[in-house]
Amino acid sequence: MSRYFTQDHEWIQVDGDTATVGITTYAQSQLGDIVFVETPDAGKTVAKGDDAAVVESVKAASDVYAPASGTVVEGNPALADNPALVNEDPEGEGWFFKLTLSNAAEVEALMDEAAYKDFVAGL
């Protein structure tokens, strides 16, 4: 299992041809208190870079992009009632959706944890 990061502050955890997607600790700290999350329906196909979910904080509403192409397996059902999970555990319990990847090689263009850390430090 390995985890990759995008420049738009999504993370994707890849396990074979399935993957879990969420937003990073840095992203949730910038957004502030999350008040609403809209996750994609199971069966929806997304291409890399497509709008896949919406996250709304007190400050702003943002689109969450699919870090890789695939078919949505499920959205995180816990976020509907408790969007605060994204603030509390963004890179764990606060995941957004799971995907079956259509092209697992796509993630190799993304950053690993060390590279993302450097990227955020430069912002």
Next chain:
Amino acid sequence: MSTINQSGWRPTSPEKGEGSSDTFTGNRALMLEEPLIFEIGSNETTGVDFGEAPSGKSRLGGLERAKPINLPGLSEPEAVRHYTRLSRQNYAIDLGLFPLGSCTMKHNPRLNERMARLPGFADVHPLQPVDTVQGAFEVIHQLAHWLVTLTGMHSVAMSPKAGAHGELCGILAIRAALDAKGQQARKVILVPESAHGTNPATAAFAGFTVEDIPATAEGRVNLDALKARLGPDIAGVMITNPNTCGLFEPDLKAISDAVHEAGGYVYCDGANFNAIVGRVRPGDLGVDAMHINLHKTFSTPHGGGGPGSGPVVFSEALTPYAPLPFVERQGDHFILVEEETAGEHHAGSFGRMVAFHGQMGMFTRALTYILSHGADGLRQVAEDSVLNANYVLRAMEDVLDAPFAKSGPCMHEAIFSDKGLAEGFSTLDIAKGLIDEGYHPMTVYFPLVVHGAMLVEPTETESKATLDQFIGAFRSVAARAKNGEPALKSAPHHAPRRRLDETLAARKPVLAYKDAPKAEAAE
């Protein structure tokens, strides 16, 4: 001793150090606690005594209301006091400086009000015979002439009712023009990051796809990025000038030329027209459509003080697609051009924005403002609004980070960021601190391109003395945020309510009044 104080009245100085005492009512002298209107009065009370309605056979067929509707029952003094008490907890331009950036909260002259209340303007009905409202039509026609002249445009649709409504009007005219040319494939509207937040919403609502154009480090539109994106799918661009960073877009003519060459149209958001009225004509910069907020630049009431009004000026290219109706002059008579009477000038009109002519009361006020200033007075409005904003900018730049201070003078508004505040302190804390100082806060967290943005627009109607007092308060609150003074985190301390939990309000919104359990709910 000839006289002795028998009244018992012996004024004394209040002793210092006495703690504040809670009152029985929860009121604090003139600061009154006011319940919801549903929590006062009773079903048995009414402000007006009507006789019993005659009973007759109902024709509602089982749809009659079965339970009492439970409207609040208040006598006239109770109703008057309820709303007067609530109004005292509000802030208004008649109470003080209202520095809300990009909103142009200027004084509403009382002369405007006097003119708007003349019976010939105040008591007219849109369905009255045209011969009986010639004076009102002349006001609309004269105001239209001024707006077209001040903007250097070809025509004006007077009916849109506010800024965003005007944006929609302009964008629908662009859609109609493209459709008439068979260019349905043009589906993308470009919106720079420095544009007003309503612009992308308008374009999306009208069915366009919205794409961002990045800002330069100086806070202006990136011309090269915009040019690079132009092509056969571009319907147009929506640009705000002066923009929401408070900066003039000097490349607007170049932008317009490039967009026109690529077959698109230019919409300009005229919300910030106050900074350039009488100085710059958007028509000369290649703009095809622009709304004018009469409730900003032309001093008609804003928000709760009255309806907005957002006439849209059009270039010659878009004029055939503008919405009806128009007031036109025929000799010494004014006529209303509607669907039945529209000639070939308006053959491509996309329809109507509203049922009737627009906001008559606002037209009268705006024309009064224009005529009482004259062309030279309006030029001075722009100059003084820019001068006042620059005064605030230069008075604050040593305590607050002003990201575009080095881009030259600002226009009508000054922008600051949250850089340099103490750890854990934010723009929100400064805004709340200003409430305690007796000011409505400035626009905060907008535009998005500036972190923790504070956007201050003083307008030209504030005197130097008023600005100095505001600057004193603003500097004091900013210094407290830089020093990390803990008390500021819980401001406001002196408002009718303390700091509200915005997160809870967004996560668990309570949008409907829930009746007390004993009462019957309204259907």
